[in-house]
Structure formats: structure tokens, C-alpha cells
Amino acid sequence: MAEDKGEGKEDYKLEANSELRFEVEAGATVQLELAEGKAEIFGTELTTNRKCTFLAGAKVAVYTWHGCHIKLSGRTDVAYISKDTPMTIYVNTHQALEQMRHIAEEHVTRGPRVLVVGPTDVGKSTLCHLLLNYAVACGHSPVFVDIDVGQNDIAIPGTLGAMVVERPADVEEGFSLTAPLVFHYGHNSPAQNPTLFNILVSKLGEIINTKCNEIKKSNYSGVIINTGGWVRGTGYDAIKHAAGAFEVDVVIVLDQERLYNELKRDMPGFVKVILLPKSGGVVERNRNIRTEFRDQKVREYFYGTRNSLFPHTFEVPFAEVKIFKIGAPSLPASCLPLGMKTGDNKTKVVPVTIGPTVQHHIMSISSASSVDHNILEANSLGFIIITGIDMEKQKFTVLSPSPRPLPKSILLMSDIQFMDIE
Amino acid sequence: MDNGPCSGICKESLDPPLNSFLKSGSLLSANELFRYRKSRDKAPPQKGGTKDYAPDGSWLEQKKLESFHKERKHVLSEQRVEMMSSLVIGEWNQEKQLVEFEREIGKFWTHMGFIDHNRKWLYPEEALFLMESGALEVSFMGVPLSIQQGYTAFLSESISLEEYQVYAHLRRHGYVVLRHQGKIDITKYEREIGLDQYIDQKLRKRKIVTKGTEQISAIDNDESNSVCKKMRETYSCSVTRADGSGASATDIQDNNNGAIIGNSSLIGKQPTDNLVTKHKRTEWHNEQDDCFHFPHSRWNFDDIVFPDVGSVQHCTLAQPLKPYLPVHVEVSDFTFDVEEYKSRRKPNRNDREAYVDPSLLNFSLEMPKHGPKVTAQNWTDYKDMLKNGCLQEQTDVVSPAKHLWEEEITPLVRPTDATSTANLLEKLQVIQNVNLTKQSAGHFDDSLEISFDVYLPDLHFKKSSPGIPNHRVCVLRSCDGVTDLKSLVSAQSSLRDSAPLNLAVIDCGEIVFYTFTDTTLPVDITMG
Numbered sequence: 001m002a003e004d005k006g007e008g009k010e011d012y013k014l015e016a017n018s019e020l021r022f023e024v025e026a027g028a029t030v031q032l033e034l035a036e037g038k039a040e041i042f043g044t045e046l047t048t049n050r051k052c053t054f055l056a057g058a059k060v061a062v063y064t065w066h067g068c069h070i071k072l073s074g075r076t077d078v079a080y081i082s083k084d085t086p087m088t089i090y091v092n093t094h095q096a097l098e099q100m101r102h103i104a105e106e107h108v109t110r111g112p113r114v115l116v117v118g119p120t121d122v123g124k125s126t127l128c129h130l131l132l133n134y135a136v137a138c139g140h141s142p143v144f145v146d147i148d149v150g151q152n153d154i155a156i157p158g159t160l161g162a163m164v165v166e167r168p169a170d171v172e173e174g175f176s177l178t179a180p181l182v183f184h185y186g187h188n189s190p191a192q193n194p195t196l197f198n199i200l201v202s203k204l205g206e207i208i209n210t211k212c213n214e215i216k217k218s219n220y221s222g223v224i225i226n227t228g229g230w231v232r233g234t235g236y237d238a239i240k241h242a243a244g245a246f247e248v249d250v251v252i253v254l255d256q257e258r259l260y261n262e263l264k265r266d267m268p269g270f271v272k273v274i275l276l277p278k279s280g281g282v283v284e285r286n287r288n289i290r291t292e293f294r295d296q297k298v299r300e301y302f303y304g305t306r307n308s309l310f311p312h313t314f315e316v317p318f319a320e321v322k323i324f325k326i327g328a329p330s331l332p333a334s335c336l337p338l339g340m341k342t343g344d345n346k347t348k349v350v351p352v353t354i355g356p357t358v359q360h361h362i363m364s365i366s367s368a369s370s371v372d373h374n375i376l377e378a379n380s381l382g383f384i385i386i387t388g389i390d391m392e393k394q395k396f397t398v399l400s401p402s403p404r405p406l407p408k409s410i411l412l413m414s415d416i417q418f419m420d421i422e
Numbered sequence: 423m424d425n426g427p428c429s430g431i432c433k434e435s436l437d438p439p440l441n442s443f444l445k446s447g448s449l450l451s452a453n454e455l456f457r458y459r460k461s462r463d464k465a466p467p468q469k470g471g472t473k474d475y476a477p478d479g480s481w482l483e484q485k486k487l488e489s490f491h492k493e494r495k496h497v498l499s500e501q502r503v504e505m506m507s508s509l510v511i512g513e514w515n516q517e518k519q520l521v522e523f524e525r526e527i528g529k530f531w532t533h534m535g536f537i538d539h540n541r542k543w544l545y546p547e548e549a550l551f552l553m554e555s556g557a558l559e560v561s562f563m564g565v566p567l568s569i570q571q572g573y574t575a576f577l578s579e580s581i582s583l584e585e586y587q588v589y590a591h592l593r594r595h596g597y598v599v600l601r602h603q604g605k606i607d608i609t610k611y612e613r614e615i616g617l618d619q620y621i622d623q624k625l626r627k628r629k630i631v632t633k634g635t636e637q638i639s640a641i642d643n644d645e646s647n648s649v650c651k652k653m654r655e656t657y658s659c660s661v662t663r664a665d666g667s668g669a670s671a672t673d674i675q676d677n678n679n680g681a682i683i684g685n686s687s688l689i690g691k692q693p694t695d696n697l698v699t700k701h702k703r704t705e706w707h708n709e710q711d712d713c714f715h716f717p718h719s720r721w722n723f724d725d726i727v728f729p730d731v732g733s734v735q736h737c738t739l740a741q742p743l744k745p746y747l748p749v750h751v752e753v754s755d756f757t758f759d760v761e762e763y764k765s766r767r768k769p770n771r772n773d774r775e776a777y778v779d780p781s782l783l784n785f786s787l788e789m790p791k792h793g794p795k796v797t798a799q800n801w802t803d804y805k806d807m808l809k810n811g812c813l814q815e816q817t818d819v820v821s822p823a824k825h826l827w828e829e830e831i832t833p834l835v836r837p838t839d840a841t842s843t844a845n846l847l848e849k850l851q852v853i854q855n856v857n858l859t860k861q862s863a864g865h866f867d868d869s870l871e872i873s874f875d876v877y878l879p880d881l882h883f884k885k886s887s888p889g890i891p892n893h894r895v896c897v898l899r900s901c902d903g904v905t906d907l908k909s910l911v912s913a914q915s916s917l918r919d920s921a922p923l924n925l926a927v928i929d930c931g932e933i934v935f936y937t938f939t940d941t942t943l944p945v946d947i948t949m950g
Contacts, residue, residue, distance in 0.1 A: 065750065110717065110718055134751075270798070275730055
């Protein structure tokens with residue numbers, strides 16, 4: 001039935017309520033075809049006789065409710081069938097949410113808002129995808145908010161984003177990004193600038209509220225918020241803050257009882273906190289894999305998932321742009337002038353002199369028109385990378401998704417670097 | 423008057439003519455005009471002087487009173503001479519209780535009268551005022567009315583004598599006085615950006631306001647109006663009187679203090695107030711809230727069953743209901759064994775510290791912090807409560823003042839409330855402040871009847887869009903008693919603009935204006 005190191009073509013016959021899990025080997029691709037029956041990948045239904053390609057490093061789980069026949073071709077690291085999945089529980093969760101949506105629509109009140117929390121590598125993003133896909137399949141268009149700055153699904157790492165999901169995720173491409181709202185954060189982890197993180201979360205919360213008030217469908221469909229894996233100490237406070245900012249109704253905790261108990265204790269009584277099991281197919285990723293994943297995400301932003309996009313390279317004179325960084329380096333309190341607190345400079349907008357330091361950093365183009373506007377809370381229009389600097393000519397070369405000129409002149413520098421090697 | 427040709431029309435103020443050489447309606451010769459002018463050049467008559475509180479029956483007093491009466495009679499009987507070319511001829515329309523005229527002379531048309539169906543009309547009080555000033559001659563059924571007749575005919579239910587007195591008083595001081603127009607629908611902002619001129623003229627046509635009746639928007643709309651019938655009745659009484667004696671001998675009510683001095687004051691006198699021409703830049707006032715907020719839902723989590731692995735041993739999943747699931751999903755397995763799941767899980771690095779409830783430990787460093795007891799039902803309430811500091815955490819800290827709360831009568835403040843003086847004072851406030859002007863909901867049931875809208879004279883004043891009046895006047899008699907605050911406030915608030923409401927109290931011809939304004943007493947918190 002199953003072979004571990006599969007090469008060439010493999011046939012898998014799955015029974016009802018079972019899942020086929022496989023990982024693509026590095027440097028290879030795998031093609032999947034649904035020959036017969038019905039199956040889904042994280043909520044997106046597969047069409048029969050259509051081949052889907054998965055790239056190196058992809059970890060895929062194909063679940064079937066009724067039983068199906070799958071053909072795989074390509075080199076897989078592991079491929080096995082499992083009957084032990086929490087899909088029933090996840091579907092039940094979806095059903096409860098759907099009931100809430102119906103109630104909201106009936107009474108003309110606010111739709112359900114869900115916050116998914118848990119430590120790293122428990123399948124939070126996957127669960128979010130699942131819930132979103134099921135919601136779309138039932139005819140809603142929920143709002144997806146991703147405040148996981150390390151592994152962001154909406155934009156590149158180092159940002160917080162929100163978007164309305166109207167179609168199920170494509171098996172290969174993921175969610176179609178129709179006008180996402182992205183905020184620049186600039187670091188891989190919320191721990192590096194918690195003040196800014198909380199500010200951006202509050203701002204996102206406000207915007208979501210406005211959006212829900214204006215568009216009825218979004219309101220009734222609700223909001224699903226994905227968080228990062230930082231759940232201890234300040235991270236826990238950040239979770240509480242996010243719950244308050246988005247005014248969530250349900251908090252789903254994946255796989256950690258301690259966090260579940262703490263949240264049950266600390267959340268006000270009208271918020272439902274539930275603990276869900278993680279799927280057995282969730283793979284833990286070590287740090288290297290994570291870094292690789294981030295890089296890949298940035299590459300996908302510029303080049304597309306299958307190298308389908310062609311970014312532009314052009315030169316920009318220094319005078320046309322102003323580069324800023326959020327957060328001054330933190331000094332011990334004794335070094336600071338009298339009266340100034342260390343908290344203040346975490347959200348300070350510091351101008352950056354253009355020099356070799358800015359090379360290879362991701363820059364986000366802020367929608368603020370001038371320095372006087374609140375740069376902290378202005379959303380990003382897009383991202384560019386400064387690939388080279390010419391100090392003599394006072395110009396730098398940028399890699400940009402759209403042609404010149406840059407839409408606005410204020411750039412915010414992110415900590416995340418990307419080397420454009422092809 | 424002096425420069426014109428020697429033609430003047432003589433009008434009589436009191437019907438039996440005392441000056442025999444002047445007959446009413448006749449033209450004067452130059453000689454007669456000269457003599458007339460000369461007799462008028464005397465000093466204005468005296469007003470009376472200080473009041474004695476009791477008659478003392480002396481001869482001197484008698485003499486004084488006699489001379490006073492005589493002078494008054496003489497003044498009242500004075501005939502007026504006007505230039506024919508400067509006299510507007512009007513016609514009194516009894517049904518409509520309005521005066522119609524064709525050609526205006528002079529500047530009064532800029533702030534008096536109105537046009538309806540290409541006919542020019544004046545309100546009775548305006549007509550009477552102009553008559554007294556000598557700018558208008560009103561004829562009824564072909565016969566020009568005397569001032570006395572004017573008073574009887576024009577002042578009826580729609581405008582009472584007191585209201586006319588207030589009107590004349592204000593007009594003599596130079597104000598522009600219009601009948602009360604009701605609430606102004608144009609906001610301040612619209613006025614500022616000049617939008618008011620483009621708003622439909624028909625909507626804002628000066629409605630013909632009749633006292634105590636519905637507003638009639640067009641004059642010709644009076645077929646079914648019961649008011650007109652009433653007017654006809656009052657007319658019929660006065661007609662008999664007028665007919666009964668060509669020179670009606672009805673006693674004139676004491677309308678002094680204005681009729682005599684009034685001639686020169688119509689044109690030219692400027693008020694002493696400063697003309698306010700600039701408005702301060704005001705913010706756009708949102709009349710209504712445009713933003714629709716979806717209210718929070720109240721979820722009944724007993725009905726909406728969420729699977730929760732954390733709380734139960736065996737998780738029996740709810741039977742999936744068809745309408746809530748996407749089409750391709752068909753669930754057949756309904757149970758989930760939590761124990762088995764927990765035992766199977768690899769101990770994660772995160773689980774190394776198992777969670778132990780600190781309350782079970784004997785010596786726990788952590789205070790068993792139970793979540794704050796909240797009675798909030800949704801996030802908005804919860805956040806409000808957080809802000810107000812209402813969340814009282816259950817602390818086991820023993821306070822030295824704990825005994826105070828054990829009895830029936832507890833203190834108003836807790837030691838934890840002493841965050842600032844303002845906070846403490848707020849908690850101590852047992853008697854609630856009531857701000858009547860801000861709280862009234864604008865009931866219009868029993869409020870005052872406002873008579874006039876008063877405007878400062880302005881070159882740019884337009885009758886068609888007068889704007890927000892500088893004052894509003896409500897006329898009361900001194901015998902009426904003081905109005906209660908509620909009706910006052912509801913009248914003021916229903917108008918919803920910043921024009922102050924003045925009460926004109928009239929007592930035998932003496933007019934005094936009162937107004938109520940809001941003031942806030944200073945609250946001084948200097949400590950903390």
C-alpha cells in the first residue's frame with residue numbers, strides 16, 4: 001500500500017477518513033493526481049484527473065472523507081497513509097463557527113472571530129487554512145488576519161497582514177492575494193519589538209472593525225486570526241492584547257494544555273477557549289528549515305511560486321527616497337537622558353543614512369506621504385530589495401515587483417535580508 | 423419733507439380733529455405746511471418723572487396731572503403730514519389679515535414684507551409700525567385707516583398688543599424683527615460654505631406664520647382652513663364697530679412711548695451693537711452618526727458546541743448538521759478518545775513544565791490569581807469596565823480597614839481608589855449633577871411660543887435666507903408669571919442652534935428682556 005522512499009509513480013488507495021501524507025525531497029518536484037473519488041488538501045477540494053505539482057520541501061496531506069485513489073509521481077521523502085487525524089474535530093469546529101455565522105446573520109449582529117494560538121509547529125496555519133476553506137465552501141468570505149511575523153502567509157516575513165478570502169486556496173499557489181492590507185513590522189519575531197507589535201495589532205483591530213461595519217458579508221463571515229509561536233511571557237501578553245484588539249469570540253489553542261488553562265483563566269467569560277489536538281502529520285521544523293522557508297517566501301513574493309513573475313530592476317537616486325527604521329537601538333536606562341524611558345525609543349522612527357548597511361535588506365514602501373504622518377501605523381504598499389549601491393553616483397539598484405517609479409518615497413527598513421541569487 | 427413741494431397728506435391720529443384748519447386727506451398749502459412744521463419743532467413731551475407712591479391730594483399735584491393730561495391729549499391728536507410721493511399705499515385684506523401693496527418706497531422692503539404669487543404683502547405688525555412711522559397708508563374698502571383704526575383692525579389673535587409693543591420697541595432700536603420661522607434646517611457648516619443659497623427656494627420660503635395655528639405655506643391655501651373662519655368672525659365684530667361710527671369712539675388703549683417719537687427713528691438710526699460679520703471656524707457637526715455598528719453577538723456556548731479536548735475525557739462530537747458543512751464533507755466518525763490522544767503524544771519540549779494549579783500547593787509564590795470577576799457581556803463593556811477600573815480583583819491581601827466593609831453601611835471609596843483627586847471626588851459624588859440644558863430630549867409638548875426672530879441690521883441681510891437669528895424673543899405679560907425651566911429648556915433645545923432665547927416681559931408699556939444662560943461652576947482640583 002505505502003512505500004517509504006517512493007520513486008517514480010505510486011498509487012495510493014485511501015479508505016474513508018484517512019489521510020495521505022508526504023514530503024517532497026529537496027530539489028525535486030512531485031505531481032499528484034486524483035484518479036478517483038473525492039479528496040481535499042487542507043480544505044481545498046481536488047479535482048479529478050488534474051495534476052498538481054508540489055515543489056521541494058513541501059509537506060502535503062491529502063484527506064478523504066469518502067475514500068479515493070491517488071497517484072503520485074516524483075521523489076518523496078516520506079509518504080504514508082494515516083487514519084489517525086483530528087479532522088473530525090476540525091470539522092466540528094467549523095460547524096460550530098458556521099452556526100455562529102448563521103446566528104449572527106439572523107440577529108444582525110457581529111460574526112464570529114477566532115484566534116488560533118499555540119506553540120510553534122502545531123499546525124496553526126494549516127488549521128486556519130482549513131477553516132477558511134470550509135467557510136468559503138459554505139458561501140462566506142471571511143477575513144484572514146495573519147500576525148505571525150515569522151512565517152507570514154499573506155505577505156513576506158516581518159509583516160502583519162489581513163485580507164478577505166473569497167475563494168478557496170489554490171492547491172499549488174495558496175490563497176489568491178486580492179488586495180491584502182500589510183503593515184511593516186521589520187523583524188522575525190514579535191519579541192524584538194513588542195511595543196510596535198502591539199501597536200500594529202491594535203491598528204489592525206481597528207481596521208477590521210471598520211471593515212466589518214461597512215461590509216455586511218465580511219461581518220457575518222467573521223475573522224480568523226493566525227498567530228505566531230511565541231506564547232511565553234511577553235508573548236502571552238501579546239496574545240491577550242490581540243484577543244482584546246480583535247474582540248475575539250473563540251480562542252483555539254492547539255496542543256498546549258498550559259496555554260489553554262492560562263487563557264481559560266485570563267480571558268473574560270464571554271470568550272470561549274478550546275483546546276484542539278494537533279494533527280499527527282505535523283512536522284517539526286528546526287531553525288534552518290525556518291530560515292529557508294522565510295527566504296523562500298521572499299523569493300515567492302518577487303518571482304512567484306513557480307517563477308511565474310518577473311520583477312523589475314532599476315536604479316533609484318538617493319534623493320528620491322527617505323529610508324527610516326523603526327526602533328532605535330535599546331540602551332540601558334542609565335545611558336539615557338533624564339526622564340526618557342527605554343520604551344519610548346522602541347517606536348521611534350529613525351532616519352537611516354544610505355550606505356552599505358542598507359544593502360540586501362527588504363524595504364517596505366510606506367503609504368505615508370510625508371514624515372509628519374504616522375509612519376508607524378501607515379500600511380505598506382509593497383516591498384523592494386536594495387540589491388546594490390553606488391555611492392559615487394548616489395544611486396542604488398532595486399529589485400521591485402512593479403516598474404519604476406516607486407509609488408511613494410518613504411521606505412521602511414526591515415531586519416530581514418535576502419540575497420537574490422538565482 | 424421740507425424740500426418737497428408743498429403737498430402733504432394729513433392723517434389723523436384721533437378722529438375729532440382739533441386742528442380745525444387741517445382736514446384729513448387734504449393737501450396743504452405752503453403756509454399751512456410751514457405752520458405745521460413750526461408747531462412740531464417743540465421739544466418732545468415729558469414722560470412723567472418719578473413715581474409718587476400715594477396721592478397727597480394737594481393742589482399742585484392736581485395741576486401737574488391736569489397739564490400732563492392736556493399735553494398728552496394734544497400730542498395724541500396731532501395730525502401727521504407726509505409727502506405724497508414718499509407714502510406707500512396699501513390695502514388691508516381682512517381675510518388674510520395682511521396688507522397688500524404695489525409699489526414700495528424707501529428701504530423697508532429689504533427687511534419687511536414678503537412676496538407671494540407676485541403680490542407684495544406685509545404682516546399686520548409691520549404694517550402698523552410703518553403706519554405709525556408715517557411711511558404707509560393703509561386703506562380698507564377704499565377708506566384710509568387712522569392709527570386707532572389700524573390698532574383695532576390689525577391687532578387680533580394673530581398678533582397681540584403686547585407682541586406688537588415688543589415688535590415696535592425692537593424695531594425702533596434698529597433691529598430687524600421677523601416672525602418666528604421655526605427651526606432652521608441649514609447647518610452652520612452649510613451656511614459657511616455658502617451652500618444655503620443653492621438649497622431649494624421653495625423649501626425655505628418664508629412661511630406665513632400664524633399664531634397658534636398650523637403654518638400655511640401659500641396664501642391661497644385657505645379653503646379648508648378653520649382659522650380663516652375664526653378670523654372672519656373677529657372681523658365681523660370690528661366691522662360693526664367701524665361702521666357704527668365713522669369716527670370710532672372706542673377708547674384707545676394706552677399705546678404711548680413710541681408713537682410720538684417714532685417718526686425719525688425708522689430710517690437712519692444705528693444700533694449700538696457691533697455687527698458680527700465673522701464666524702469662527704467651526705467643525706463639521708455630524709447631525710447623525712453615519713457609521714453603522716454591528717452590535718456584539720451573544721453566543722450561547724451551550725447550544726453551539728465546540729469540541730474541546732481540554733475539558734473532557736471523552737470528547738463526543740456533535741453530530742454534524744448538513745447545512746453547516748461544505749458539500750464534499752461527510753463525517754461518519756463521532757467520537758474522539760482524549761485519553762488515548764494524550765497518552766500517544768510525544769512529550770514536547772514545551773510540555774516539560776507541567777501545569778500545576780498553584781492553589782494546590784501549600785507554599786505557593788504565585789498568588790492564586792483568579793480572573794477578575796466580570797459581569798461584562800461583550801468586549802465593549804469589558805473594555806469600558808477596564809477603563810473605569812471597575813474590575814475588582816479578588817485579593818487575599820488583608821487591609822487594615824477591612825472592618826469598615828463588614829457592616830451595612832460601607833464607605834463610598836476604597837483605599838485602592840485613591841489614584842487621583844479627581845477619581846476620588848467622582849466616587850464621592852452622591853448627588854448627581856443634572857445638566858438640564860444638555861439632557862432635555864426636545865419635547866415640544868408644552869414649551870414656550872416664540873414670537874420673533876431678531877437679527878442685527880446688516881447690509882447683507884437677505885429676507886429670503888435670513889440665517890440664524892441673533893436673538894429669539896418670546897413675549898410674556900408680567901401678569902403671566904415666570905415660565906418653568908422645563909418648557910424653556912425644551913424650547914431652546916428643540917431649536918438646536920445658538921441663538922439665545924430672550925423673554926420680553928411687558929408691563930404697561932415697559933419692556934424688559936430676560937434670558938437664561940448656562941454656566942458651569944469651576945471645579946478646582948489642585949492636589950494630586
